[in-house]
Amino acid sequence: MPIEVNGKVLETDEEGYLADITQWEPGVAEVMSKEDDLTLTAEHWELINFLREYYEEYQIAPAVRVLTKAVGKTMGKDKGNSKYLYSLFPYGPGKQACRYAGLPKPTGCV
Amino acid sequence: MAKADFEVPELQEYTEVPKYVEGTMAHSSPYVAKPDHQTPLGFPGALVPDWEEKTLEAMGDLLGKYRSFQVYLDSCVKCGACTDKCHYYLGTSDPKNMPVARQDLLRKVYRRYFTFAGKFFPKLVGAVDLTREVLDEWYSYFHQCSQCRRCSVFCPYGIDTAEISMAAREILDRIGYGQKYCNEIIAKVHKIGNNLGLPGPAIQNILDGLEEDVLDDTGVAVKFPLDVKGVDILLVTPSADFFAEPHIDGLIGYAKVFHECGVSWTVSTKASEAGNFGMFIGSYENMRRVSMRIREAAIELGVKRIVFGECGHAWRVAYAFLNTLAGPFDFLDPNYPVPQHILEFTWDAIQQGKLNLDKSANDDKVLTFHDSCNVARATRMGDKPGGQFEIPRNVIKAVCNNYVDMEADTIKERTFCCGGGGGLLTDDLMELRVKGAIPRINALNNVVQEHGVTHMAAICAICKSQFTKVIPYYGFEMDQIVSVHQLVSNAILLTGQGEQDDDDGEDDE
Numbered sequence: 001m002p003i004e005v006n007g008k009v010l011e012t013d014e015e016g017y018l019a020d021i022t023q024w025e026p027g028v029a030e031v032m033s034k035e036d037d038l039t040l041t042a043e044h045w046e047l048i049n050f051l052r053e054y055y056e057e058y059q060i061a062p063a064v065r066v067l068t069k070a071v072g073k074t075m076g077k078d079k080g081n082s083k084y085l086y087s088l089f090p091y092g093p094g095k096q097a098c099r100y101a102g103l104p105k106p107t108g109c110v
Numbered sequence: 111m112a113k114a115d116f117e118v119p120e121l122q123e124y125t126e127v128p129k130y131v132e133g134t135m136a137h138s139s140p141y142v143a144k145p146d147h148q149t150p151l152g153f154p155g156a157l158v159p160d161w162e163e164k165t166l167e168a169m170g171d172l173l174g175k176y177r178s179f180q181v182y183l184d185s186c187v188k189c190g191a192c193t194d195k196c197h198y199y200l201g202t203s204d205p206k207n208m209p210v211a212r213q214d215l216l217r218k219v220y221r222r223y224f225t226f227a228g229k230f231f232p233k234l235v236g237a238v239d240l241t242r243e244v245l246d247e248w249y250s251y252f253h254q255c256s257q258c259r260r261c262s263v264f265c266p267y268g269i270d271t272a273e274i275s276m277a278a279r280e281i282l283d284r285i286g287y288g289q290k291y292c293n294e295i296i297a298k299v300h301k302i303g304n305n306l307g308l309p310g311p312a313i314q315n316i317l318d319g320l321e322e323d324v325l326d327d328t329g330v331a332v333k334f335p336l337d338v339k340g341v342d343i344l345l346v347t348p349s350a351d352f353f354a355e356p357h358i359d360g361l362i363g364y365a366k367v368f369h370e371c372g373v374s375w376t377v378s379t380k381a382s383e384a385g386n387f388g389m390f391i392g393s394y395e396n397m398r399r400v401s402m403r404i405r406e407a408a409i410e411l412g413v414k415r416i417v418f419g420e421c422g423h424a425w426r427v428a429y430a431f432l433n434t435l436a437g438p439f440d441f442l443d444p445n446y447p448v449p450q451h452i453l454e455f456t457w458d459a460i461q462q463g464k465l466n467l468d469k470s471a472n473d474d475k476v477l478t479f480h481d482s483c484n485v486a487r488a489t490r491m492g493d494k495p496g497g498q499f500e501i502p503r504n505v506i507k508a509v510c511n512n513y514v515d516m517e518a519d520t521i522k523e524r525t526f527c528c529g530g531g532g533g534l535l536t537d538d539l540m541e542l543r544v545k546g547a548i549p550r551i552n553a554l555n556n557v558v559q560e561h562g563v564t565h566m567a568a569i570c571a572i573c574k575s576q577f578t579k580v581i582p583y584y585g586f587e588m589d590q591i592v593s594v595h596q597l598v599s600n601a602i603l604l605t606g607q608g609e610q611d612d613d614d615g616e617d618d619e
Contacts, residue, residue, distance in 0.1 A: 014141050015537065058312040063353040066319055082355055082588070092579075094354075095537070107295050108305030109350040109357075109385060109421075109535060109571035 003031050017098075017105050024052075024102030032100050036091075044088055044100075046075065051101040061098050061106050116541040118583045119201060123556065125549040127194040130205040135198075139250045140538050143288035150297040151396050154286035161285040162240055166223050168281040169216075173224065179277050182269045183220045186210060192261040192271070197526050198254050201545035206251050209261035209271040215248055216278050245287070252278040253289060254542055257390065257532035258483035263523055272532070276392030279533075283391055291536035292387045299400050304349035304383035310336070313382060316352045320362060330604040332369045334361075334377070340412050341374035346384045346404055346428075346449070347419025348571035356593045357574055360420050363595025366602045367456050371464050375417075381407035384424035385571065389431075390533035397427065398435045405436040414443040417450045420593060422482035422531065422570030425451060429489040451491050453569065456598060457501045460508045466603040469511050475565045476512040477597070478557050479503055480550065480577070481525035482570035496522075502569055502594055509601035514561040520553040528568075530576030547580045555584070567594045 001016070002009045005027040011019035016032065018024060029048055033040050040048075050070055054062040062070070064082060072080020085093035094106045145155030158164055173180045192209040194200065199207040206212060214236070221228030221237035228237030238244065257272035282288060298307040308316075317334035324332045335341065345368075351361040368375045381404045388397030408416055416439070418428050428449045433439065439448045447454070459465050479502060491497040499522045507513050520526050529546030557563040568574050568591060578588040 058309065058315060060306065060308050060312045063316050063358065064355045065323075065358050066316060069319065069323075086588075106306055106353065107291070107298060108307075108353070109348055109575050110306065110354040 003028070005031050015099075015105060018102045021102045021104065028102055029100040036096070038090075040100075043075065044097075047071065047085070047088065047093065047097050048101045051097055051103055055101070055103050061094060061103050064094065067093060114541075114544065114583060116544070119545055119548045121548075121555050121584060122552050125200050125552045127200065128203040130208075131203040132205060135202045135204040135207065135254060135542065136250065138254060138539065138542050139246075140253050140534075140536060141290040142249075143290045143293040147290055147293040147297050148283070148286060148288050150300050151283070151288075151293055151393065153283045153288055153293075157286045161245070161287070164285045165240060165245070165281055168284040169220065169277075170224070172277050172280065173220075176273070176277070178270070178273060182213070182274055183217050185267045186213060186217070186269055187267070189266060191264045191266060192269075195261045195264050196255075197258070197260070197529060197549045198256070198542065198546045201529070201548040202254075202542070204254075206247075207254055209265075209269075212251055212255055213269065213271055213274050215244070215251055216274055219244060245282075248278050249282060249287060252282070253534060253539070255532060256483070256527045256530070256534055256546070258527035259487045260483065260524065260526065263487065273392075275532075276389070278392075279390070280392035283393065288391070289533065291538075292391050292533040296387050296391070296396050296400070299383055299387070299403070303380050303403060305385055305387070306349040306353055308349055308352060308382065310379040313352055313377065313379060316358075317377070320358070320365070324362060324365070328604050328607045329609070330369075330607050332365050332604065334365050335375065336377050337379055337411070338374075338376040339410075341376045342413065343368065343373055343375035343415045343417050344381065344404075344408050344411055344413040345375050345377050345417050345419060345452075346381050346424075347377070347452075348384045348421040348424060349382055350571035350575060351419055352382075354571070354575055356578070356589070356591060356596055357420075357571055359596035359599060360593030361595070363593065363597075363599035363602075364419060364452050366599050366604060367452075367459060367465065367595070370466070370602060370604060371455075371459050376411060376413070378407035378411060380410070384418050384421040384428070386424060386427040387533060389423055389427055397431070401427065401432055401435040404432070405439070408439070409441060415446045415450060416442065416448060417452055417455055419452050420569040420571065420595060422484040422572060426484040426488040451501075452595065453501050453505055454491050456595070457492070457505050457508075460505065465598075466605070467509055467601045468603050469509055469601055471600040472510040472597055473512070475510065475592075475597075476514060476561065476563045477506055477510050477592075478514050478516050478554065478563045478566050479506055479521075479594075480516075480528065480554075480566050480568045480573055481521050482568060482573050483525060483527050483531055485569060486523055486525045499523075502567075506567055506594060506597060509597050514557050514563055516553040516557050520549065526550040526553070528570075528573040528576040529580060531570075531572050535572050535576055543576060544580050544583050547576070547584075551581065551584050551586075554581075554586075565590050565592050567592050567597060569594050
């Protein structure tokens with residue numbers, strides 16, 4: 001199902017992930033979160049930006065532990081855990097946040 | 111947790127056998143593989159135009175190759191012993207999820223084209239023509255079998271529905287009708303080396319982070335080596351151990367055990383996956399290609415031993431097929447089993463007194479243990495029958511003071527699948543996964559209510575991911591699922607641990 005972002009039509013796969021990750025722009029996250037009835041806060045954006053930077057360097061989403069550690073460092077130690085990430089992204093930080101950030105879905109036994 | 115768009119079953123004291131309701135799961139069908147997922151595995155990119163002919167050709171080929179397949183199709187007497195044994199039937203009430211009915215989906219076509227009676231008197235023997243409807247039904251219901259083999263324990267003829275569902279998936283793959291989840295993953299293993307598609311630098315980054323964390327926690331420099339040549343042990347572990355929780359806590363446990371035992375070890379980029387989804391799709395060729403990576407890595411790194419991490423079906427492939435697929439392993443040290451399970455290694459170390467264990471580190475928990483289907487019903491650990499049941503429990507009891515088993519009918523060789531095994535651990539099958547977990551969750555809930563169990567330990571990456579995702583639907587917390595080696599990790603007192611940082615000794619885990 002394609003999504004419309006700032007007048008542009010972007011292809012997604014059947015699970016809603018961007019077909020071409022180079023087409024990502026912040027509007028993608030806005031449109032996708034609106035569909036999920038989620039309002040993106042500064043904390044959400046912090047995570048999305050981290051995911052994109054990590055992906056840029058390693059060509060894969062960060063491991064949950066890498067993510068929680070990074071969050072703990074930048075947002076405070078009490079937030080450096082999966083529960084906090086799930087409170088931001090109820091469908092899972094790996095899957096929902098990756099989708100908003102334009103990253104491919106993590107596959108495998110996760 | 112995400113909201114469910116289906117009805118979540120209610121917990122019961124005992125899992126009752128539901129009255130069947132036709133077609134409750136007829137809509138359940140995973141995403142179909144795209145050409146990018148199919149062709150790297152050697153399968154056609156999309157459904158071939160002459161699929162009727164090719165389907166029968168593939169079925170004939172498998173019947174000729176695997177005697178067991180034909181015996182299973184021929185020998186069912188419809189006794190009904192299997193009907194209430196499948197977690198997916200118990201959770202969905204769909205009669206096509208009764209193992210016999212699942213087998214019949216393939217059997218009725220087999221009879222029509224491969225047996226005398228079916229060719230001439232199809233109606234008398236329940237034989238049907240191969241149609242698109244039949245094919246789609248295969249696709250749906252052979253992706254509602256987690257190949258856990260619980261039904262085969264109760265079948266008087268030993269019919270193994272898993273083998274029938276593997277054959278069905280192999281046939282579907284060969285005509286270009288594969289499942290996205292499994293085939294995308296296998297393609298990633300062929301290309302990158304693991305199910306997640308973690309490139310070497312990402313694995314290195316994760317392992318560096320773990321070294322840092324363990325040093326911070328314990329004051330001891332425990333190494334997490336990658337691609338180091340000439341070491342004793344190649345650790346082959348599911349890539350989820352690098353990526354997900356609670357898996358990664360198990361990986362920390364393995365590293366601490368190796369450290370304390372003074373053996374050198376390494377993870378390999380090339381063989382950075384223990385899992386072998388080739389088995390789930392019944393493809394001998396893909397299973398072999400995935401296994402060959404382990405052989406090649408072991409040779410290139412010059413290791414003496416291969417140890418497998420906590421992964422259920424990986425241990426089945428390793429234990430039962432590795433030598434046939436990728437052997438002989440005559441270049442390894444013959445004094446050790448090829449391959450060895452990490453639990454065998456750890457239990458051995460515990461018995462030899464090599465680990466200094468403080469059980470009280472796990473006193474905040476009351477544990478139970480989920481036997482993973484492939485480990486329980488297709489493998490062994492140690493050198494005694496039933497070792498695959500005893501060794502994990504022995505290790506847990508050696509590192510925890512509080513342990514309770516779940517009801518006898520739901521553990522060991524009668525264990526219930528987590529609901530996400532066999533290539534079904536994908537979001538597009540979430541309804542099936544949640545419903546199929548109910549027999550296990552009922553048993554867990556009983557020990558929670560009666561014995562105050564707080565955590566369930568597992569030794570399979572799929573089980574761990576499935577449970578952390580699914581138990582919140584039933585009112586549990588995701589962190590109630592733990593890795594067995596996470597418990598070991600909590601309890602190990604490393605040599606030198608706490609010597610220089612007594613003031614910072616408290617553990618807030």
